Amino acid sequence: xxxxxxxxxxxxxxxxxxxxxxxxxxxxxxxxxxxxxxxxxxxxxxxxxxxxxxxxxxxxxxxxxxxxxxxxxxxxxxxxxxxxxxxxxxxxxxxxxxxxxxxxxxxxxxxxxxxxxxxxxxxxxxxxxxxxxxxxxxxxxxxxxxxxxxxxxxxxxxxxxxxxxxxxxxxxxxxxxxxxxxxxxxxxxxxxxxxxxxxxxxxxxxxxxxxxxxxxxxxxxxxxxxxxxxxxxxxxxxxxxxxxxxxxxxxxxxxxxxxxxxxxxxxxxxxxxxxxxxxxxxxxxxxxxxxxxxxxxxxxxxxxxxxxxxxxxxxxxxxxxxxxxxxxxxxxxxxxxxxxxxxxxxxxxxxxxxxxxxxxxxxxxxxxxxxxxxxxxxxxxxxxxxxxxxxxxxxxxxxxxxxxxxxxxxxxxxxxxxxxxxxxxxxxxx
Numbered sequence: 527x528x529x530x531x532x533x534x535x536x537x538x539x540x541x542x543x544x545x546x547x548x549x550x551x552x553x554x555x556x557x558x559x560x561x562x563x564x565x566x567x568x569x570x571x572x573x574x575x576x577x578x579x580x581x582x583x584x585x586x587x588x589x590x591x592x593x594x595x596x597x598x599x600x601x602x603x604x605x606x607x608x609x610x611x612x613x614x615x616x617x618x619x620x621x622x623x624x625x626x627x628x629x630x631x632x633x634x635x636x637x638x639x640x641x642x643x644x645x646x647x648x649x650x651x652x653x654x655x656x657x658x659x660x661x662x663x664x665x666x667x668x669x670x671x672x673x674x675x676x677x678x679x680x681x682x683x684x685x686x687x688x689x690x691x692x693x694x695x696x697x698x699x700x701x702x703x704x705x706x707x708x709x710x711x712x713x714x715x716x717x718x719x720x721x722x723x724x725x726x727x728x729x730x731x732x733x734x735x736x737x738x739x740x741x742x743x744x745x746x747x748x749x750x751x752x753x754x755x756x757x758x759x760x761x762x763x764x765x766x767x768x769x770x771x772x773x774x775x776x777x778x779x780x781x782x783x784x785x786x787x788x789x790x791x792x793x794x795x796x797x798x799x800x801x802x803x804x805x806x807x808x809x810x811x812x813x814x815x816x817x818x819x820x821x822x823x824x825x826x827x828x829x830x831x832x833x834x835x836x837x838x839x840x841x842x843x844x845x846x847x848x849x850x851x852x853x854x855x856x857x858x859x860x861x862x863x864x865x866x867x868x869x870x871x872x873x874x875x876x877x878x879x880x881x882x883x884x885x886x887x888x889x890x891x892x893x894x895x896x897x898x899x900x901x902x903x904x905x906x907x908x909x910x911x912x913x914x915x916x917x918x919x920x921x922x923x924x925x926x927x928x929x930x931x932x933x934x935x936x937x938x939x940x941x942x943x944x945x946x947x948x949x950x951x952x953x954x955x956x
Contacts, residue, residue: 531621534935538624539632542572547938553617554797558648567597575643590615601655606742606761607876650796654877656698661881663692664858668886671898688816691858691866697789704942708791709950713774727949728771731918734884735894738766741878748871756861765795765926765942795942807831807930811859828859834928841921843911851892920948
């Protein structure tokens with residue numbers, strides 16, 4: 527089925543600002559609560575949210591084989607499980623309905639009142655029920671920086687790093703949408719010069735600039751996904767802030783890896799941008815430094831040119847951009863990650879999430895964490911209000927944005943914005 531929704535010459539009868547992340551060529555998918563307190567699956571063009579449940583009930587998808595309730599659910603899991611053929615047909619149809627030359631909905635005032643919402647009339651929800659979440663460690667720049675800090679430059683990368691996409695199993699219950707604040711975590715840390723840990727709030731709360739991809743039902747137990755088929759099972763991507771407590775992590779990560787340092791919160795942007803929408807922005811992945819085993823070898827362009835940035839906004843000051851990076855720097859790409867994840871027969875389900883791992887670029891201003899940007903706090907960053915940051919302070923808001931741009935068309939992800947609150951304190955019972 528052709529990707530007619532990607533036509534760069536198409537314009538919409540809905541207003542789209544010049545630098546909008548959501549032109550008619552994007553058509554992301556999300557879940558929102560409407561002004562009538564109804565949860566629905568929807569999409570977005572410009573600053574208009576579109577209720578796909580209402581659009582379906584009004585007959586606009588009649589010749590596409592969809593169940594009656596496919597968009598009347600509080601998650602995208604069932605829609606994603608229908609597979610790429612359905613995603614593409616629905617996205618193409620939405621592009622047709624909102625094309626500036628199509629008057630079927632444009633001239634139907636009654637239908638428009640039911641289907642269309644201003645952004646201030648909706649509340650975005652977590653778009654999928656995430657059954658499982660895996661976080662990879664796939665930026666060679668990030669792995670080298672961290673290895674240099676905690677070991678030495680000669681042994682920065684562990685011996686397996688250039689041979690496998692390293693990953694760990696994360697905690698899906700603490701993944702939240704943009705706008706939900708998180709509390710500073712507590713845990714065990716080891717004070718400098720001591721051999722006895724202490725308990726208390728993390729002093730080194732950090733962001734990790736990542737992206738995450740969402741999968742569909744892919745394989746049965748015992749059945750690997752061949753690398754050449756992996757893209758068929760990737761629905762789309764979101765921005766991903768994988769919050770980290772570096773002092774807790776340093777004490778706990780040997781021998782089994784991150785635990786409390788990572789599972790207290792991870793934040794995602796609420797609109798899932800499909801792999802189809804990103805098709806025009808494919809680029810080559812970095813060349814492997816060592817030969818890779820056959821199941822990890824692929825053909826073609828499997829990475830994407832996605833510009834990324836991170837800002838920190840203190841409670842009463844303007845935000846300061848602290849990092850500018852790009853998804854294309856990832857040494858291990860998504861098809862390699864998914865092929866490796868399933869090579870042992872691990873089944874992948876609709877709505878599972880795979881984090882890229884921290885995305886760092888080759889220059890200091892492109893590093894994807896405060897750990898790297900301040901080099902363990904040795905080089906504090908100056909904010910616009912004159913204050914300094916080694917790590918994230920209470921009441922700071924971390925904002926991540928991402929977009930692709932080529933030949934005058936911009937496809938973006940919006941933002942994931944999260945405020946860090948002090949340690950949680952139970953409300954006293956009066």
